[in-house]
Amino acid sequence: MPVLKRGDVQVWRRRTTGESMVRWFGWLIGIAVFLFAWQRISGATTWFFVWDAPRIANDIWTRATPPRWEYISQLGRPIWDTLNIATLGTLIALCLAVPVAFLAARNTTPSALFIRPVALLIIVSTRSINSLIWALLLIAIIGPGVFAGVVAIAIRSIGFCAKLLYEAIEEIDHTQVEAITATGASRWQVMAYGIVPQILPAFAGIAVFRWDINIRESTVLGLVGAGGIGLQLSASLNVLAWPQVSLILVVILVAVVISEWVSAKVRGAII
Amino acid sequence: MLRLEKLTKTYKTGDQALKAIDLEVPKGQVLALIGPSGAGKSTMIRCINRLVEPTGGAVMLDDTDLTRLGSGALRKARREMGMIFQEYALVERLTVMENVLSGRLGFVGFWRSFLRRYPQSDVDEAFRLLDRVGLLHMADKRADELSGGQRQRVGICRALIQNPKLLLVDEPTASLDPKTSRQIMRLITELCRERGLAAIINIHDVALAQMFVPRVVGLRLGEIVYDGGPTGLTPDKLTEIYGEEDWEATIEKVDDDEDADIEAAE
Numbered sequence: 130m131p132v133l134k135r136g137d138v139q140v141w142r143r144r145t146t147g148e149s150m151v152r153w154f155g156w157l158i159g160i161a162v163f164l165f166a167w168q169r170i171s172g173a174t175t176w177f178f179v180w181d182a183p184r185i186a187n188d189i190w191t192r193a194t195p196p197r198w199e200y201i202s203q204l205g206r207p208i209w210d211t212l213n214i215a216t217l218g219t220l221i222a223l224c225l226a227v228p229v230a231f232l233a234a235r236n237t238t239p240s241a242l243f244i245r246p247v248a249l250l251i252i253v254s255t256r257s258i259n260s261l262i263w264a265l266l267l268i269a270i271i272g273p274g275v276f277a278g279v280v281a282i283a284i285r286s287i288g289f290c291a292k293l294l295y296e297a298i299e300e301i302d303h304t305q306v307e308a309i310t311a312t313g314a315s316r317w318q319v320m321a322y323g324i325v326p327q328i329l330p331a332f333a334g335i336a337v338f339r340w341d342i343n344i345r346e347s348t349v350l351g352l353v354g355a356g357g358i359g360l361q362l363s364a365s366l367n368v369l370a371w372p373q374v375s376l377i378l379v380v381i382l383v384a385v386v387i388s389e390w391v392s393a394k395v396r397g398a399i400i
Numbered sequence: 401m402l403r404l405e406k407l408t409k410t411y412k413t414g415d416q417a418l419k420a421i422d423l424e425v426p427k428g429q430v431l432a433l434i435g436p437s438g439a440g441k442s443t444m445i446r447c448i449n450r451l452v453e454p455t456g457g458a459v460m461l462d463d464t465d466l467t468r469l470g471s472g473a474l475r476k477a478r479r480e481m482g483m484i485f486q487e488y489a490l491v492e493r494l495t496v497m498e499n500v501l502s503g504r505l506g507f508v509g510f511w512r513s514f515l516r517r518y519p520q521s522d523v524d525e526a527f528r529l530l531d532r533v534g535l536l537h538m539a540d541k542r543a544d545e546l547s548g549g550q551r552q553r554v555g556i557c558r559a560l561i562q563n564p565k566l567l568l569v570d571e572p573t574a575s576l577d578p579k580t581s582r583q584i585m586r587l588i589t590e591l592c593r594e595r596g597l598a599a600i601i602n603i604h605d606v607a608l609a610q611m612f613v614p615r616v617v618g619l620r621l622g623e624i625v626y627d628g629g630p631t632g633l634t635p636d637k638l639t640e641i642y643g644e645e646d647w648e649a650t651i652e653k654v655d656d657d658e659d660a661d662i663e664a665a666e
Contacts, residue, residue, distance in 0.1 A: 302492075304485055305489050305490070305491050305492070308489035308555075309505065310451060311449055311482075311568075312478065312482075312502060312503050312504075312506050313475040313476065313479035313506025313562070314475070314513075315475065315510060318513055321510070321514050322494070322505065323491065326491050327491070327492070329493065
């Protein structure tokens with residue numbers, strides 16, 4: 130915030146001359162890098178495929194429509210599996226996430242020095258690996274099928290739920306906890322009366338939100354062999370059965386829309 | 401009944417919130433604790449039931465030193481001391497009845513409290529207390545549906561259902577309008593008289609304190625600078641307690657007066 134003297138007038142500028150030069154050069158370098166990268170990408174692109182894309186897309190569209198409606202008889206079971214993977218996975222994740230969240234929250238952890246870092250590590254490590262990769266690993270360990278899908282979804286969701294939940298725990302009103310402590314309540318009673326009622330709405334919101342996400346994630350788990358409708362999708366893609374693919378996409382869309390609707394309803398009811 | 405001996409609290413930052421406080425509260429006496437913000441009123445109350453750990457001195461409740469108790473014994477001791485808070489500190493998402501009954505948590509086991517299966521005698525007492533403060537019809541409402549004055553009444557019930565010997569009251573009227581403030585102060589002092597309870601009431605409003613309590617203790621920078629009847633609070637004394645600007649001179653004067661006050665009290 131420099132003030133310059135120009136004659137006997139005090140002139141105010143946002144930045145000094147040096148600062149604006151530095152910023153100007155920063156922009157110049159940024160734009161140069163962008164143009165260079167653009168050129169490299171352009172050089173490495175087979176433009177024929179790009180110009181061809183609308184024709185191919187149109188071709189696939191005509192092959193895929195109308196969907197093969199009678200195929201729906203074979204999709205009931207897989208979509209049911211998909212819903213179960215999402216729901217069971219979410220339930221297991223929530224059971225595991227609650228203790229992790231309490232151990233990770235600064236105000237409830239038994240030891241900020243030893244236990245909290247472990248809890249945070251669990252949160253980060255489970256969260257940072259995509260459920261598809263968890264599924265690949267688990268299929269190698271416990272074999273293909275719905276169970277691998279459930280476990281993959283559960284592991285992936287622990288970190289997500291625990292993180293949001295421990296943030297909610299850290300934001301509670303401390304005086305309510307003080308008041309319960311002052312009555313002579315035990316540690317567990319303080320938790321049940323002072324903390325749990327305060328985080329219950331957050332918990333319900335997180336649970337429904339994650340369930341909603343998990344339905345979408347579990348639809349693709351079948352691509353790697355972890356059960357559900359993705360298995361059908363991958364089989365149909367492999368034999369280029371486009372009408373079946375389009376029907377599967379429609380079914381997934383309907384399932385997701387329904388789950389969105391349910392979670393919106395539930396969240397509305399809680400808040 | 402309650403005796404503070406050289407009670408000291410030094411925060412980790414080095415701030416001395418309480419400087420060797422000596423105070424005796426006989427059975428059934430209600431006293432008001434006045435003083436400017438940051439004088440250590442809240443800290444003192446919280447050091448008594450160890451929501452804040454004192455760093456030195458003793459808190460004698462009858463013949464037990466509360467500062468030496470282990471966690472189990474401390475929980476038993478806390479049952480003897482009801483606490484009332486400035487922002488009511490009710491559990492907002494629980495019902496009025498649950499909030500009142502939570503005062504019995506020190507007496508019932510975890511599963512009984514978790515499943516809300518309180519002994520019938522506790523439930524009877526809760527209804528009796530709610531009736532006494534005029535909130536019987538609200539028993540089933542959620543705490544966050546109540547007005548400020550009503551919430552504070554529920555807070556009072558929660559403290560009283562512990563059947564305590566002593567009430568620790570932290571700014572009970574700071575969030576209330578003037579009329580409700582008086583009603584709440586009247587209710588607290590009446591209930592203390594009915595039950596022979598001693599109470600320490602932190603309060604900002606000097607006029608309100610003078611109106612309702614027989615003994616006033618003035619706290620300034622962690623030291624007691626006034627201890628006497630409400631009528632002894634002359635403008636000069638108030639300047640001493642709340643005085644400002646010329647810190648060095650005021651602290652000097654305060655030291656002298658503290659000695660005088662202790663002599664007077666003796």
